[in-house]
Amino acid sequence: MLNKNLKSWVDIKPDSDFSIHNIPFGIYSDAEVKHHACSAIGEYIIDLFVLESADLLDINRSVFEEEYLNSFIGLGKPVTNLIRKKLIDILCDQNSILKKDEHFFKKVFKKQSAVKMLMPVKVGDYTDFYSSIDHATNIGTMIRDPKNALMPNWKHLPVGYHGRASSICVSGHSFYRPKGQQKPADSDNPVFGPTKLLDIELETAFIIGKQTQMGDSVSTEKADDYIFGMVLFNDWSARDIQTWEYVPLGPFLAKNFASTISPWIVTLEALEPFRVKGYEQDPKLLPYLQYSGQKNLDINLEVFLKPQNGRENKICASNYKYMYYTMEQQLTHHTVNGCNINIGDMMASGTISGPQPSEYGSMMELTWRGTKPIKLNDGTERKFVNDNDTIIIRGHCNKDGVRIGFGECIGTVLPTK
Amino acid sequence: MLNKNLKSWVDIKPDSDFSIHNIPFGIYSDAEVKHHACSAIGEYIIDLFVLESADLLDINRSVFEEEYLNSFIGLGKPVTNLIRKKLIDILCDQNSILKKDEHFFKKVFKKQSAVKMLMPVKVGDYTDFYSSIDHATNIGTMIRDPKNALMPNWKHLPVGYHGRASSICVSGHSFYRPKGQQKPADSDNPVFGPTKLLDIELETAFIIGKQTQMGDSVSTEKADDYIFGMVLFNDWSARDIQTWEYVPLGPFLAKNFASTISPWIVTLEALEPFRVKGYEQDPKLLPYLQYSGQKNLDINLEVFLKPQNGRENKICASNYKYMYYTMEQQLTHHTVNGCNINIGDMMASGTISGPQPSEYGSMMELTWRGTKPIKLNDGTERKFVNDNDTIIIRGHCNKDGVRIGFGECIGTVLPTK
Numbered sequence: 001m002l003n004k005n006l007k008s009w010v011d012i013k014p015d016s017d018f019s020i021h022n023i024p025f026g027i028y029s030d031a032e033v034k035h036h037a038c039s040a041i042g043e044y045i046i047d048l049f050v051l052e053s054a055d056l057l058d059i060n061r062s063v064f065e066e067e068y069l070n071s072f073i074g075l076g077k078p079v080t081n082l083i084r085k086k087l088i089d090i091l092c093d094q095n096s097i098l099k100k101d102e103h104f105f106k107k108v109f110k111k112q113s114a115v116k117m118l119m120p121v122k123v124g125d126y127t128d129f130y131s132s133i134d135h136a137t138n139i140g141t142m143i144r145d146p147k148n149a150l151m152p153n154w155k156h157l158p159v160g161y162h163g164r165a166s167s168i169c170v171s172g173h174s175f176y177r178p179k180g181q182q183k184p185a186d187s188d189n190p191v192f193g194p195t196k197l198l199d200i201e202l203e204t205a206f207i208i209g210k211q212t213q214m215g216d217s218v219s220t221e222k223a224d225d226y227i228f229g230m231v232l233f234n235d236w237s238a239r240d241i242q243t244w245e246y247v248p249l250g251p252f253l254a255k256n257f258a259s260t261i262s263p264w265i266v267t268l269e270a271l272e273p274f275r276v277k278g279y280e281q282d283p284k285l286l287p288y289l290q291y292s293g294q295k296n297l298d299i300n301l302e303v304f305l306k307p308q309n310g311r312e313n314k315i316c317a318s319n320y321k322y323m324y325y326t327m328e329q330q331l332t333h334h335t336v337n338g339c340n341i342n343i344g345d346m347m348a349s350g351t352i353s354g355p356q357p358s359e360y361g362s363m364m365e366l367t368w369r370g371t372k373p374i375k376l377n378d379g380t381e382r383k384f385v386n387d388n389d390t391i392i393i394r395g396h397c398n399k400d401g402v403r404i405g406f407g408e409c410i411g412t413v414l415p416t417k
Numbered sequence: 418m419l420n421k422n423l424k425s426w427v428d429i430k431p432d433s434d435f436s437i438h439n440i441p442f443g444i445y446s447d448a449e450v451k452h453h454a455c456s457a458i459g460e461y462i463i464d465l466f467v468l469e470s471a472d473l474l475d476i477n478r479s480v481f482e483e484e485y486l487n488s489f490i491g492l493g494k495p496v497t498n499l500i501r502k503k504l505i506d507i508l509c510d511q512n513s514i515l516k517k518d519e520h521f522f523k524k525v526f527k528k529q530s531a532v533k534m535l536m537p538v539k540v541g542d543y544t545d546f547y548s549s550i551d552h553a554t555n556i557g558t559m560i561r562d563p564k565n566a567l568m569p570n571w572k573h574l575p576v577g578y579h580g581r582a583s584s585i586c587v588s589g590h591s592f593y594r595p596k597g598q599q600k601p602a603d604s605d606n607p608v609f610g611p612t613k614l615l616d617i618e619l620e621t622a623f624i625i626g627k628q629t630q631m632g633d634s635v636s637t638e639k640a641d642d643y644i645f646g647m648v649l650f651n652d653w654s655a656r657d658i659q660t661w662e663y664v665p666l667g668p669f670l671a672k673n674f675a676s677t678i679s680p681w682i683v684t685l686e687a688l689e690p691f692r693v694k695g696y697e698q699d700p701k702l703l704p705y706l707q708y709s710g711q712k713n714l715d716i717n718l719e720v721f722l723k724p725q726n727g728r729e730n731k732i733c734a735s736n737y738k739y740m741y742y743t744m745e746q747q748l749t750h751h752t753v754n755g756c757n758i759n760i761g762d763m764m765a766s767g768t769i770s771g772p773q774p775s776e777y778g779s780m781m782e783l784t785w786r787g788t789k790p791i792k793l794n795d796g797t798e799r800k801f802v803n804d805n806d807t808i809i810i811r812g813h814c815n816k817d818g819v820r821i822g823f824g825e826c827i828g829t830v831l832p833t834k
Contacts, residue, residue: 153607156598159665161578164756183569189700192703214675244570245570247570247665248568249667250578252576257756258755333670337597337658337674339584417755
């Protein structure tokens with residue numbers, strides 16, 4: 001599926017996330033534009049609303065003028081994939097009006113550094129899974145028993161829970177350190193205050209591209225028809241609040257204060273060439289969760305911590321391929337009971353940890369509950385995230401010299417309000 | 418605050434939920450109208466869009482033509498309370514054009530039995546609490562240990578979790594019995610099939626009427642400013658799916674297949690006269706959760722089970738006043754970490770059980786896990802809910818001869834699809 005011969009007339013650096021093989025979708029704003037849909041190539045965004053003033057995509061361009069991509073996505077994959085293909089054609093066509101008409105080029109292309117990316121979709125419902133076996137094993141080992149690290153259900157179904165859609169923010173935001181109840185080990189009663197154990201979770205999320213009705217189930221075979229694309233996801237977590245509140249109904253205030261996503265939705269079609277074999281699932285799953293083919297993805301994921309006025313520190317390098325359950329299995333499980341899904345729903349992976357300590361996707365694991373602090377390049381240490389720290393997640397796929405990526409997922413912690 | 422002298426010129430039966438003291442808000446549809454906002458009086462709905470063609474409410478009536486009440490609610494309580502007051506005035510005014518102009522009356526008033534009520538709001542995020550001490554104690558006694566029925570956190574915070582907004586349906590719907598994984602006690606491995614233990618949960622929900630920004634917290638004192646009104650809520654639950662899936666991240670597929678609400682939002686202002694003293698909270702709560710004044714509500718709640726072609730059986734009579742935590746405390750807790758809320762968000766109470774066995778708000782409790790089946794008037798028994806059973810929740814307040822109510826919250830279980 002990878003056509004390595006594709007070559008754009010746009011100058012693209014070899015390490016760009018936005019090669020001609022990517023062509024993701026997003027929403028941008030600048031001094032002139034309140035919100036237009038856009039794609040990306042090299043260091044540019046492509047304003048799809050302005051581009052379509054030249055009737056190059058054969059679509060009613062009003063869909064590119066909306067606040068979110070939901071309506072565009074709702075046109076369905078036959079349309080959105082065709083739009084993406086036409087964009088690729090235009091960007092490879094040496095005779096394209098875009099290449100030849102400098103005035104038009106300047107109207108359509110803007111430097112990514114000169115625009116502000118907005119939330120790409122209006123999220124209806126947000127679900128978070130817990131599907132990395134190394135992460136679940138690490139957490140179970142720390143808070144329970146290394147010999148029974150995984151709960152009995154873990155290898156039979158992709159454990160998941162509902163999260164908060166309202167506080168999902170696009171990259172570049174900042175938020176206040178959350179306050180809440182914590183129960184110190186040496187106290188009979190809870191105390192109240194800012195979380196002392198603010199953590200990150202390195203995740204990705206997929207975005208639903210096709211609606212179902214209540215009672216419908218989506219099979220693993222058909223699941224890809226319902227997945228529009230993926231983003232990077234940081235599931236900020238307050239570990240002390242979580243420990244006290246989460247029994248018996250799961251995480252609540254420990255996670256619903258903020259989540260961060262990368263602004264570009266990388267389509268499932270762009271990711272297809274980077275499919276790899278999935279995790280060997282033993283014991284065998286119930287028939288509805290079984291699947292065939294290569295359904296995992298080789299996506300390199302990195303997390304950086306940048307103190308205020310400091311330099312970036314790479315604190316983790318993981319890979320999506322470490323996921324035990326695939327996105328398709330997650331979606332199938334989510335709908336097997338007839339739960340209906342809507343365009344724009346977001347389903348996150350859960351923390352993606354690899355087997356090596358350098359591949360752990362949360363501070364909790366990286367510092368092993370704070371017992372092994374991370375040394376930063378400015379000489380300071382971190383057990384968890386400090387005020388004014390910025391966390392940056394980056395992710396990209398690389399195969400046979402072809403690279404596509406997600407851009408950045410950046411969030412900054414402000415002191416408690 | 419209760420003006421018992423209010424008297425409408427509309428003929429209203431003494432046991433009507435829709436007395437002149439109520440004046441709730443909803444959305445209806447019929448052969449002529451796709452969706453209009455409406456209120457209710459006696460056996461009628463009042464079409465607010467048509468009513469405002471006579472300029473009686475002094476508001477841009479386009480807000481009454483929308484699919485949901487969110488924009489109307491977003492006008493703020495100073496406006497929505499004034500509209501409600503004007504409606505009361507019109508309905509009491511013997512010289513009202515509505516009373517005198519029969520043609521206009523017939524355009525504005527429609528029999529409730531002749532229209533279809535729709536979802537009143539577009540729900541952004543949905544949260545479910547677990548705030549009835551009798552319910553939590555019953556469940557803890559059954560699945561854990563009677564001596565440690567309540568988890569250590571229960572009396573320190575209103576335990577809650579995020580639920581699924583997409584499958585909240587308005588009264589009158591039906592849904593398919595959900596399928597999913599269950600783990601029989603005598604088996605090492607899970608099995609797959611329709612739930613055998615389909616349950617109800619008698620709840621109410623409040624609807625957010627005012628937005629906050631991330632980082633904002635709402636105090637118990639200000640909480641009522643953010644609560645527009647209440648509905649009845651049935652949190653359908655598949656107990657066998659729940660038991661297997663819910664550790665460690667809480668209920669997921671056991672509950673996200675369907676929830677049912679009553680169509681009329683009864684405003685907090687209509688409920689004010691029915692405030693009563695809250696539960697004595699011991700141990701004392703952290704300062705942010707403390708409150709003053711009478712913040713509980715005396716709302717009679719009843720649940721009926723109606724087999725296909727059969728008669729109704731009252732299976733439970735409870736009361737909202739049994740809630741340990743108030744709505745205000747729930748909202749304050751929800752936002753204390755800076756979690757932002759939006760107009761239309763729905764926050765449910767959790768199962769509302771009273772201290773007596775006849776007051777238990779779920780089949781799980783009523784039949785004590787199926788060990789004490791309920792005898793129905795057709796001679797059959799129920800441990801849980803059967804296919805084609807209909808569950809009806811009703812709720813009303815009664816004080817000094819004044820009655821207001823919620824109408825009905827009706828859902829029917831169809832055989833697995």
